[in-house]
Amino acid sequence: xxxxxxxxxxxxxxxxxxxxxxxxxxxxxxxxxxxxxxxxxxxxxxxxxxxxxxxxxxxxxxxxxxxxxxxxxxxxxxxxxxxxxxxxxxxxxxxxxxxxxxxxxxxxxxxxxxxxxxxxxxxxxxxxxxxxxxxxxxxxxxxxxxxxxxxxxxxxxxxxxxxxxxxxxxxxxxxxxxxxxxxxxxxxxxxxxxxxxxxxxxxxxxxxxxxxxxx
Numbered sequence: 001x002x003x004x005x006x007x008x009x010x011x012x013x014x015x016x017x018x019x020x021x022x023x024x025x026x027x028x029x030x031x032x033x034x035x036x037x038x039x040x041x042x043x044x045x046x047x048x049x050x051x052x053x054x055x056x057x058x059x060x061x062x063x064x065x066x067x068x069x070x071x072x073x074x075x076x077x078x079x080x081x082x083x084x085x086x087x088x089x090x091x092x093x094x095x096x097x098x099x100x101x102x103x104x105x106x107x108x109x110x111x112x113x114x115x116x117x118x119x120x121x122x123x124x125x126x127x128x129x130x131x132x133x134x135x136x137x138x139x140x141x142x143x144x145x146x147x148x149x150x151x152x153x154x155x156x157x158x159x160x161x162x163x164x165x166x167x168x169x170x171x172x173x174x175x176x177x178x179x180x181x182x183x184x185x186x187x188x189x190x191x192x193x194x195x196x197x198x199x200x201x202x203x204x205x206x207x208x209x210x211x212x213x214x215x
Contacts, residue, residue: 022057022213025064025071027079027105031086035079036063037110041185042078045205048185053143053206055213066091071098076212077105080182082112087120096124099165099172104212107175108182111155117175125165130175133162139174142210143203150200152193153180174208181205 026042028035046057064070064077067090071077077098087095099105107117121130133139139162140146149160160179164171183191184201193201 022055022076023060023062023074024057024076024078025062025074027071027077028063028065029079029081029085029087029091030066031084031116033081033083033085033113033116034110035081037080037082038182038186040187040190041080041182044187045182045185045202045209048202049206049209053210055209057209067094069094071095071103072101075103076209077103078182079105079107080110080113082110083116085113085116085120087123092120092123099124100167103172105173106208106212107173108179109175109177110180110182111153114177121165121173121175125167128165128167130163130165133164133171133174137162137171139171139207139211142207142214144207146204146207149176149179149181150184150197150204151179152184152197152201153191155180171211 024042024046026035042061043059046059046061049055050057062070062074064074066087071094095105107113109117118130135148140148149162151160155178158178161177163175163177165173181201181204184193184198185205188198
């Protein structure tokens with residue numbers, strides 16, 4: 001049954017990538033965390049990529065539940081929030097199958113998620129640790145060159161870090177910490193970030209999408 005599901009997942013991604021327009025989604029999860037934070041973030045990043053990278057990503061962003069088979073309709077899923085995250089056993093299996101089948105999960109800690117998401121990711125991939133992504137990784141050198149993650153908001157005086165789960169040499173999950181990257185994608189009036197900070201955030205976000213589509 002698992003083998004059949006895996007084959008079905010691969011077919012879903014083949015179908016999705018053959019479309020002229022990509023569709024992205026935000027992950028809806030349980031535990032009480034605000035999965036709905038930063039509602040303008042992903043739409044703004046999509047618009048930026050369509051204008052600056054020539055992509056044809058749909059501006060319609062869906063919210064998809066962690067346990068739903070609908071996640072296989074989206075090559076890229078974004079997750080954020082400030083608080084608790086809980087994945088059920090069925091959701092754990094679903095997310096694992098999604099990433100093993102070629103899907104890419106980007107998690108952006110919006111301050112307060114870290115202690116929870118690390119525990120849940122360990123359940124998804126018990127044998128694979130989150131590892132820090134080095135500055136020479138291709139994700140930092142797509143359309144735009146970075147020497148690491150840009151720091152959009154300051155909280156605890158910690159440096160921004162990019163962590164990932166790597167399966168057989170492929171980065172399947174990117175976890176951005178102490179950066180508030182997706183805050184920088186939001187409408188300018190939401191956080192009052194400078195034009196330069198928003199530009200850095202959007203450029204790094206564009207790199208992430210490019211890497212996810214071309215890996």
